[in-house]
Amino acid sequence: MTQRGLQDCIKDSLEKYFLDLNGETSNGVFKMVTQQTESATIKFVLDKVNQNQSEAARILGINRATLKKKVSLYSL
Template sequence: MQNHEHISHSVKLAMEQYFRDLDGETPTAVYDMVLACVEKPLIEVVLVHTQGNQTRAAELLGLNRNTLRKKMKAYSLI
């Protein structure tokens, strides 16, 4: 299994468990919830990988550096 397939599979398993755990409740804003759950740790790991180099982290993430900084501020990472 390639790395991106592993990530995809992990998300699929987590989402299947999420829906099983709802116990009859109706989910809302699932897309936004998943992005919020994934985005912060993604940014944290990429920043560690780049030893805090925000320019390089933004490049790896495919983001503008200012967008990365805005997200870092939103997640209290700066």
């Protein structure tokens, strides 16, 4: 069994996204991907540390104030 990397998962999701557009135009793809991956990553780490924001910020490599801002931004 081969292990798929994160890049492969993102590539597959983007392929599906563009197929689902069915010929319609798209814009803001970078922002969409960035926001979705950032919010999913933050939520995952927060869940792993039982919502301990200090520990989550340490694991994510960001300061706690930035984490609090992003939690609010993404309604996590």
